[in-house]
Amino acid sequence: MSLAKSGRSLNTSVEEMYHFFGASILMSCIPYPQIRMFWSTNLRVPAISDTMRRDRFFKLRSHLKVVIDDDIPEDRKTDKFWKVRPFMNRILKGCHAQARPESVSIDEQMIPFTGGCPFRQYVPLKPNPVGMKNFVLATADGIVLDFEVYQGSKELAAQVLDAEGLGLGALVLKRLTKTVHPGTKVYCDRFFTTTSAAESMLEKQVYLTGTVMKNRIPKAMQKLPSDKIMKQQGRGTSASVVRGDGKLNVVKWFDNKPVLMLSAVHTKEPENTCQRWSKKDKCYLTIRRPNIVQEYNAKMGGVDLSDRMMSYYRMSVRTKKWTIRMLMHFMDLALANSWLLYRSDHQKHGTPRKAIMTFLAFRMDVAQVFLNKCDVTHAEEESACCSQYGQRSLVTPIPHISARTASAAHLPEVADLKNPMRCRQQGCHGKSRVRCLTCNVILCLQSRRNCYEAFHGGQ
Known part of the structure; x- marks a missing residue:
């Protein structure tokens, strides 16, 4: 450039x-x-x-720059992120190489950026609401397994088979679950959860669990008790409805407010207890909690954990x-x-x-x-430039121990020096003309004093 x-x-x-x-x-x-x-x-x-x-x-x-603009054909420039695509693909390759656990989560991640950008998004209630939207698949431990930077629903549908009639949430689920194994349990929030998405996942033997909006399950809402009745019964009240074929289950749990959950693998039973804070009593209360809520809370936070680590x-x-x-x-x-x-x-x-x-x-x-990645040619040019103008040459820094002991590619050479220079091994006061080509430091290499071996052995 x-x-x-x-x-x-x-x-x-x-x-x-x-x-x-x-x-x-x-x-x-x-x-x-x-x-x-x-x-x-x-x-x-x-x-x-x-x-x-x-x-x-x-x-x-x-x-x-990651690519040379003139080397990219026009048909590939339909990808909005073609300028950074090779770098993203290299990171994606490392994510795909990770082991796939039994339970994974899918959520949105924001790439914070407030400058001019034609595909910038605004997502309210996020720590960084303005930027590029990235859909992420992660383990419960926060390790990212796959991601897809959002550039439009049409571009996303082009990557998914049988995309007709699916909403954005279902398209994201199908795209990010391409690399998971059959039998995997996927957890997501209400943006992605629909009955059609759960059914499409079941065809791949992938089991979806997530919070769901009540307007997406109208038939189940007719059979579940109303918010007013559950509030009268108190915190910890729950009810469930199973679809006729037994493949999908909807659970409604009342905590501070009603929570609706849809799952293809978890149910209300077995119930357990949890500690919840009461503003009225100013103390923790022990209330009942359905099994689906416990599993969701334990497995859903992977993307948020990755976001938190990156924000530090x-x-x-x-x-x-x-x-x-x-x-x-x-x-x-x-x-x-x-x-x-x-x-x-x-x-x-x-x-x-x-x-x-x-x-x-x-x-x-x-x-x-x-x-500490050593560039011998650049170091020699700096030294020559300083000598030419009568300036004091810069002292070559000692490489980090990981660079000194990383491999066997530390070949010695006899430097063309007028006078020998002091050995850089700690504790040695001798002088030598032997230099390591990788580390660019002078070291003794004699029968009685082998600082070269001690230096690269991490001693």
Whole structure:
């Protein structure tokens, strides 16, 4: 994009893209009011300012693109998100690779963006009501398994078989349940729940459970007691109606207000008890609760949990470009998924809670790995430029331990230096001309003192 607009190439590299995203992740963990403060004299963050110059960061961000516009044929530009589609597909591939549990949930997720965008949506009562709407399939633990960014009901219907006569909620259910196994229980809210959607799911042996609007089940409402009668009977009162073929069940439960639920697998029985707060008595009351409500409350919160994890340290870079906002959002989604998987693996192996990294520490560690991706050519050019103008050359930072011990691709070379340089292994005061091509640091490699092996062994 820079070459097309100004005639000058940015001469960037894969390593520099790692540095850009590493800096963006680290900035989300240290929320300064302005991005320029990360390079300021008093508040600079060396991990960012020593890796990438301020103007370079802004230049990369303003020219960042996922595809070259001229390389995309016109027929593929009917996809409204074609500018970020390859990046989204890569994240989607990782989501599809996750194991499918017995119970999943489907809900809306907002990609916050208030700038100019032709497919921006407004969804009231959301923490971020303005932005792009994303329909998400997630586990009860918050791990995202599939998603579909909304760009219109016609485009969504084109991805679904037998879409005629189905509403938007049913179309979303059919699209997101393509990858689930038969026998899966799907939980959703009243936006998606209809009898036609539940029947279409039953054809795939997928069982739907969710809250439902009373105007979508008129026949069941005639058989259920009225709100006034249930209020007189008190909190915890419930009633149920089963359809003639026995495949669908409607349960009405009165708590602070009546709750209607439709399910193809759960019923009212067995009932249990729960603690609910009473404003009148100013204490917790023990009331009866149908089994369908208990199951719904336990399995429905996966998408909200993922949203909450992303909101803690969101890469909220202010930008007028919706493409940048989308890239940052799906990077946040991948990081949230990765940490939830990391925590789940440690919990399965019985790791003590204190030994498991927090989400903040996990993000900072990933940022450090990205920032320490070594670009030897770029480092040599910086050093030569500083020497030419008589400036003090920048000290090469020590790579993160994950980069030093990641693989065996750390080949040594004898650098063409006039004088040997000090070894960078901790505790060593020797000098050497041997340099690691990957880490770009000088290390001793002698028969009596092998700092090269100790450094890459994490010692």
